[in-house]
Amino acid sequence: MICEHCDTVYRRRRLVRGEVAQCARCRAVLERHHGMGSNTLLALLLTGFIAFVVANVWPVVTLALGSKQISTTLWGTVITMWQEHSQIVAVLAAATLFFFPLIRIVSMSWLYWYARDGRRAPGFVPIMVTIHYLKPWTMSEVFVLGALVAIVKARVYFEVIADPGIYAYGVLTLLITAFAAVDVRRLWDTTSEQAA
C-alpha cells in the first residue's frame, strides 16, 4: 500500500484489535483495525437511516412568542433561504445536509448488504467512487452545532422548544462519528471480483 500523504510504499500487514498503522515518514494514519463486521455496520446504518428520516420529518425547533408558535424542519429552512434570495445557501444546505448524507447511508447499506457474503453489489465500482468524492461534503454534525447556536440566540427574545428533529440529529451525529472510523475502501479488498 502507498501512503496517501507522502507517497511512501509499504507492504500491508494484518492489524489486530486496536492497532493503527502509521506512516513512518509523515505520521499519517495508513489503516486502522476495525472489528465491526458487515452485519454490525448494517445495523448501525439502519439506525442511521431511521434517525435521518426522523430528523427530516419532525421539526427541529419551535419558537413561541405570546400565543404564536413557529417551527421549522430542515426542508422548511432550505425553502425559506431560497425564497429570501439566498439560493446558493439553499442549494448548499440541501446538498450537504440532505442529499449527500442520504446517498451515503443508502449506498453504504447497499454495498454492505452484499458484502456480508463477500460479494460485490451491482454497480459496485461507480458507487464506491461516488462515496469517495461525497465524503468531505456531508455536514450533518455542523448543522447540529448550528442549531444549538441558533437556539441560544433566539432564546433572548423567544420561548424555545426543542423538537424531536434535533434529538434525531444528535443521534445521527454520533453514528456519523462511528462511521468515520470505517474505511469503506476496504471493501475493494474484502469483496471478490465476480458480480452478484
Added chain:
Amino acid sequence: MSALPRAIDMGVIGCHVCRQVSRDTLDSGHSAKACPRCGSILHRRKPASYMRTWALLIAGFIMYVPANILPIMRTGSLNDIDDNTILSGVIELWDNGAKDLAVIVFSASIVVPVLKFLLLSMLLITCQRRSNWAQVQRAKLYRLVEFIGYWSMLDVFVVALLTALVRFGVLSLVEPLPGVVFFGLTVVLTMLASMSFDPRLIWDGENTDD
C-alpha cells in the same frame, strides 16, 4: 531517508480513489491511464496542484472580504432594525452571556478560515521553494486544515435556521443578507483549495516533477 522507498522512485503508482497500487506506465506514450480497479484516471501527483490551489485560495480570499464586511443577517422588530456582521454576531453572543458559544462561533467563522488561508499559503510557498524545513510538522498541519475545513459552515446554518424560524410578521423578523452567501462561497472554495493541494509535494524536496 533511503530506508523508506517512495512510489515515484519505484515505478509504481497509487490510485487516489481506491488506493490500488499499479505499475507506472505513464511514460510509455499514453497520456492518461485509468486505474485497473476503479477506472479513475491515475496521476503521480494531483494535476496542476500549485496552480489550482493558489487560484481557489485567492478566489476564496476575495469572497472572504465581503463576507466579513457585509452584514450576514438582518433582525428586525417593531422598534428597530439591526444588521449583523459575523463579528457583531459573536459579540452579541458574548454579551448575552453565552461565552462558550461565542468562542465556538468565533473559532469556526473567523479563526478557521484565517488559519486556512495562512497555512495553505505557507504550505504552497514552502513546497514551491522545495524546502526541507519541518516536513513532518507541515504534513500534520495539512491534515489539520483538511479536518477543520467544513466546520466554517456553522454560521451559514445558523442564519438559515433563524431565518426560517423567526417570522412573526412585523413583531419580529430575520432576513439573510448577501454576506452569508459570500461566506458560504468562501467555505466551499477553501475546501476545494485544500483538496487540490497534494501533500506529497511536501516530501518531493529535490525532485523536479510537477
